[in-house]
Amino acid sequence: MAIVKRTTPTPDATTDAAQIAQDRRSGTRDIDGLLLQLQKPDSDARRWAALDLGGEPAAVSALAARLAFEPSRPVRDAIVTALVETGGEPVARALAAHLHSEDAAVRNAAVGALALIPATAELVPSLLDDDDPDVRVLCVMVLASLHDPRVPGWLLGVIEHDEDANVCGCAVDVLSEVGEADMCDALAALPGRFPDDPFLPVAVRATVVRLGGVIS
Amino acid sequence: MTRIALVVDDAATVRMYHRQILHDSGFDVSEAANGYEGLEAAIAQRFDLIVVDVNMPLMDGYEMVTQVRREGLNRTTPIVMVSTELDADDKTRGYTSGATAYLGKPVPPDVLESVADALTQTLP
Amino acid sequence: MSPTSTAAKGTLSNADFDRFRDWFYRRSGIQFAPNKRYFVDKRVTACIDDSGAANFAEWFARVRLNGDQQLDRQLMNRMTVHETYFLREDYQLECLTASALTDILRTQPSTKPVRILSLPCSTGDEPYSIAIWLTEHWNRIEDIDVEIAAMDIDTESVAAARVGVYGLRALQRLSLTQRARWFTPIGNSEFQISEDLRGAVSFSVGNVCEGADMRSYRDYDVIFCRNLLIYFDEVSAHRAAENLFGMLRPGGLLFLGHSESMSRVTSIFEPVRYADATVYRRPLEEDA
Secondary structure, three states, rough: OOEOOOOOOOOOOOHHHHHHHOOOOOOOEEEEEEHHHHOOOOOHHHHHHHHOOOOOHHHHHHHHHHHHOOHHHHHHHHHHHHHHHHOOOOHHHHHHHEEEHOOOHHHHHHHHHHHHOOOHHHHHHOOOOOOOOHHHHHHHHOOOOOOOHHHHHHHHHHHHOOOOHHHHHHHHHHHHHHHOOHHHHHHHHHHHHOOOOOOOOHHHHHHHOOOOOOOO | OOOEEEEEOHHHHHHHHHHHHHHHHOOOOOOOOOOHHHHHHHHHHOEEEEEEEOOOOOOOHHHHHHHHHHHHOOOOOOOOEEEEOOOHHHHHHHHHHHOEEEEEOOOOOHHHHEEEEEHOOOOO | OHHHHHHOOOOOOOHHHHHHHHHHHHHHHHOHHHHHHHHHHHHHHHHHHHHHEEEEEHHHHHHHOOHHHHHHHHHHHOOOOOOOOEEEEEEOOOOOOHHHHHHHHHHHOOOOOOEEEEEOOOOOOHHHHHHHHHHHHHOOOOOOEEEEEEEEEEEHHHHHHHOOEEEEOOHHHHOOHHHHHEEEOOOOOOEEEEEHHHHHEEEEOOOOOOOHHHHOOOEEEEEOOOOOOHHOOHHHHHHHHHHHHHHHHEEEEEOOOOOOHHHHEEEEEEEEEEEEEEEEEOOOOOOO
16 A cells, blocks of 8 residues: 555654744744844745744844835745734834835735734724825724724724725725624714715615614 | 626625626626635636725735736636726736726726626627 | 614524624635524524623624634534544545646656645544545555645544544445445444554644644645634634645645635635635745
């Protein structure tokens, strides 16, 4: 039969894994060495280096900086994994800066990461106040996945005050999932703020119904 | 034969909005909530029309369309890209990635309907 | 009582059901046929009652906004079936031998054995099923070596897998011929899988979310990770996917469960469509 048991151990097997775990626990990771690896031409090496820098506050700015021009999708994702593992407000700030990036892939990576970091919540009010409506839309996209009981309230603030119809439309959509029944009146008032928008009345109607409200 | 459309947008209400318009035009409509899910749908089934948003998490519209155009069932399917961004660079980027048409969001129902019909007309 | 939960005890209002259904599809990939409404209502209201929440809205807020993992786990346990048995979702095994392995052989030297990993392997049903299927269906099994490894987080499951004794329920999808070929009856309606197969699969204990642990698993051509990610929260699922990527060689293929999709987790894998299955490929070497 050709189903055979492997007799030789995997290369880099348990010694590699055990060593990495040990280095992390005792704080003896070679941060500088790993940061150098992050610049190597071999994408696999960069990927492992990024993962090994997870949970390391000293590596946050280098990792966040690398995200801006890392061409490999798996490496970008590994950087996100590492930054999410570290977490905390400095990481959230570094990622929030990328919401202004010209590069859609970088913005997307930042949105994905921010949604997984609880500390992002501290930045939400200022992001929702950003002059750039594109940034505000991205913030609403983060709110669509962020776990925080303040999310519905923030979204309510958007539909009551934001001056951009598109930002409001995004907020309505998220509210159709996380909104509260007592927000139906505020929702119903929204299309009146943007009378030329063909989409908002449809979105509001669907959301109000979804929240168990009544359409007048 | 009934035409089939794929609507790709991260907002459920937008998908519903586009779905309604296309359904009223006689399409059967499938949905995907981001560019990656859209790509999964596009490699599994041939559509007559794909309507795709630009700004989506995980994989944006440009990336999805680029991949769809690379090979497979929907390499030549008409693709309508929709976006709130309408400057020349955005449109160029859309067309370069392989979009057939590029429309501003929110799309008025009659505009989407006529573009969908025009792009999926079968010649006699 | 909030306006949304005036429905009778044990049922959800239509609005609540719609909200739950759409969110749950996004959460798990599972869709409910219309005739499953009763099933869903019963199980969700049971979760609401167990949690002590006053109504659906409160319970849903805790699961969805607070990200309460305990409530999420209870919900997932109630909404999914946990059975393990031989030849489960065998359309994927069919895909393996009919298409996937052909691509695997195309992208690697033919002198190397094909390495397959099954996780979570639970009590061994899946890795042994792969071995049985390959032997019975793969036209290259005689000339290409296959290594099958299996991993689970639970030491007792792995121990049981090594012993390889199963009841009739686990074997329900095997024909009597298959049962006779691969198993020995050991009294009391129990059957032990053949010594050859027990000797051929390498079992180990491990946690797919632990990056350091997973470093020792490398260069797999195919990984089966079915109906595991669905139980994880977003951060753990992302970490697990990251590790699975590293465990595959470039060009290697990952099978997820029937309703699962990477579109809920990460875009680092390329989706590949074969006949009836979508499989996830680690891209071939790119290099920047």
